[in-house]
Amino acid sequence: MDAFAEKPYKIVPKSQDEAFVVVPRFVPFNVGWLHEQNDAWNVFVVNKYVDWITELPDDIRDRVGIEQQYEEAQVHDDTVEFSSEDERDQAWDDLGGRDGGLYRRKGDTEIKIKNGKEFEIIAELIEQGNLPFTPQPVADEDLRDDRSGIQLRPYQERAWEKFRETGMVGIYWCPGAGKTFISLYIGDRINGKKLVVVPSRTLKEQWEDAIHGRKEKYPGAVDPGEWEIQTYQYLTHRNNLEDYQNDAVTLTIFDECHRLPANTFSKLATIDTTYRMGLSASPYREDGRTDYIFALTGYPIGLKWQELIELGAVQEPDVTVYLYSTQHRKRKDVANIVAERAGKILIFCDAIQKGKRLSQELDVPFVHGDTSDRMETFRENRVVIGSRVADEGVSLDELDTVVEYDFHGGSRRQEAQRVGRVMHSDGKGEHIVMMTDEEYEKHGQRLYSLEEQGFNIRFERRR
Missing domain, CATH: 3.40.50.300 (P-loop containing nucleotide triphosphate hydrolases)
Known part of the structure; x- marks a missing residue:
């Protein structure tokens, strides 16, 4: 039991420098990107990208085998420099030589890169585990x-x-x-x-x-x-x-x-x-x-x-998934959700025609691609419907509730962005995802982006 308390997960190899971390769902442990889940288990994916952004526990990093392909690989201008001649020659083969965007070997440790191929070479070196940047301190x-x-x-x-x-x-x-x-x-x-x-x-x-x-x-x-x-x-x-x-x-x-x-x-x-x-x-x-x-x-x-969240830099919203048997019941419930809440509400609706219809039924503005003065519309109205144009970066300090009525399938990135709108708020907000049973069955994986960040999701059946 002590061993489980110390390490309540199992690491399963996935590919080179990448692994699954399998965790019982009752354990409050989140790492990397949530790959899949069932009633008993969460399965996360960890790799070098995760380790670079939020440092992995040592034992997971060691088991996954995350390491640099080369001791040193730095790209500056049109040249990539390695720590030795052997690593330089190995990289020439690994990166595909002239066919891979390289031009010629230079000196003992450098390779000239073909014009316009610099970022492709940087991306390939990153794929191999190196951060190949040459620091350029601010002058x-x-x-x-x-x-x-x-x-x-x-x-x-x-x-x-x-x-x-x-x-x-x-x-x-x-x-x-x-x-x-x-x-x-x-x-x-x-x-x-x-x-x-x-x-x-x-x-x-x-x-x-x-x-x-x-x-x-x-x-x-x-x-x-x-x-x-x-x-x-x-x-x-x-x-x-x-x-x-x-x-x-x-x-x-x-x-x-x-x-x-x-x-x-x-x-x-x-x-x-x-x-x-x-x-x-x-x-x-x-x-x-x-x-x-x-x-x-x-x-x-x-x-x-x-x-x-623990530092107090942002607020963790209450997250609830409302479930419906039909699309008709789901649409009719939007008015109830708005009526039940005070404060500022942003309703997301991807489909333009659905958004316009909902706008007429609720008598509130719908902000989409053809809307001018978008931020003014968001700020001056208590309830606003927004298309995908509101997905990213929109910051409303007084926003109390985000409602996802219509969304882009199972897109986890969109889900993470949309919950973020209410995390900009000064107070503790509420995030509601409206799904029919069929939508939840097909697109429930979009919620993984919330679970992998440790959010508690409550489910509620609505009539």
């Missing part, structure tokens, strides 16, 4: 004194120091923990032009509000004129990116950087920037390109959601 001439007088929390201070040491970081904190706040602080401390890349016009509005609001709150903060916010879609449309490939940006911030590895957006890596940051509460992809998230941002900085 003295690019650094200025803190003029805002802000007191950072200890975990935020660690992120700032890591950025100063390396010049490139990915910050993977839960929603509401202050990813935008630390980004604005770092932007204040860095001279020159700042570019923020966001996935939607909703977030563009929010960043603009945050930048101007910061100047009003902290008069010594940086001039908003130093900041520019553009969407991923704008920068990759036609020739817009060319303006940012030759006109140097001092700091580029990729918000919701899990979007970056998409084929269309990965070209944003060619932005001419001195320093870079990536921000995401869900740094994984379901298309197997998680390594590119790290390749395109930098040194990972993470903290478990429960640790941030």
Whole structure:
């Protein structure tokens, strides 16, 4: 019994540097990404990405066999450098030589990379267990004194120091923990032009509000004129990116950087920037390109959601799944949910036609792709319906309840993002997921993203 109390899980190999961790469901132990569950067991997946973001227990790391392929592998400009000639020659074969994007061997320890293949090589080295970045500490001439007088929390201070040491970081904190706040602080401390890349016009509005609001709150903060916010879609449309490939940006911030590895957006890596940051509460992809998230941002900085909750940085919401026998009963219950609650409510509805119909029935606004002044609509109405444009990054301090009426199948990332909207709130919020029995059977795995973070989910049958 003592042995079980000390290590209440079983490790089962999955693939190289990756394993399942099987835990009885009654044990409050969460690690990595929840792969599947039944009434008796939770099965988590652990790998190097998990270890980089939230450090694994030593015994799990040792059993999984997480290790670097090479003692040292650092990419700088168009060259990758290894610790020895033997490792250099091994890497030439491992990475596929000229067919894999390499150009020629150089000296005893270096390999030249073909033009335009740098990030592919970085991603491959990351896949093999190395973080192949060459630290680029912030230069003295690019650094200025803190003029805002802000007191950072200890975990935020660690992120700032890591950025100063390396010049490139990915910050993977839960929603509401202050990813935008630390980004604005770092932007204040860095001279020159700042570019923020966001996935939607909703977030563009929010960043603009945050930048101007910061100047009003902290008069010594940086001039908003130093900041520019553009969407991923704008920068990759036609020739817009060319303006940012030759006109140097001092700091580029990729918000919701899990979007970056998409084929269309990965070209944003060619932005001419001195320093870079990536921000995401869900740094994984379901298309197997998680390594590119790290390749395109930098040194990972993470903290478990429960640790941030314990620190008081964010609130843990009450999570309830409402179950229904039919879609008709589910739709009719939305009005009851709204009537039963005071405070501000955000209702998510993916399908545009469903959202418009619900908007008419409840007599509340529906914010979607064609809506202008989105953030103003969210702030000025007690109840708002939002399409996917509200999934990521929307921060409403007074939000009390999030209701998921319609959603994108079993997407765990969407679920993690949506619960995050209420974690931005000043108080303890409520997160409700509405599912028919059929939806729960087909798409219940979207809830894994909540369970793997240690949230307690209550189920309630609604009439």
